Amino acid sequence: MTAFRVVVRTASARHSYTAIAAHSCDVIAAAVDRFGVCSVTATKEKKQ
DSSP states (O other): OEEEEEEEEOSSOEEEEEEEESSHHHHHHHHHHHHSSOEEEEEEOOOO
8 A cells, every 4th residue: 555645626625635545546536536526636655
């Protein structure tokens, strides 16, 4: 599993959060299911 930094942009707001998934496509699909029509960016979190 990998941690992803997710940025979601809808017509009225911008949301940022961290999600854990096997692949970025899983994170993106979950964001679209949650927010509806939107723009989603998912990038791997950098190890500290």
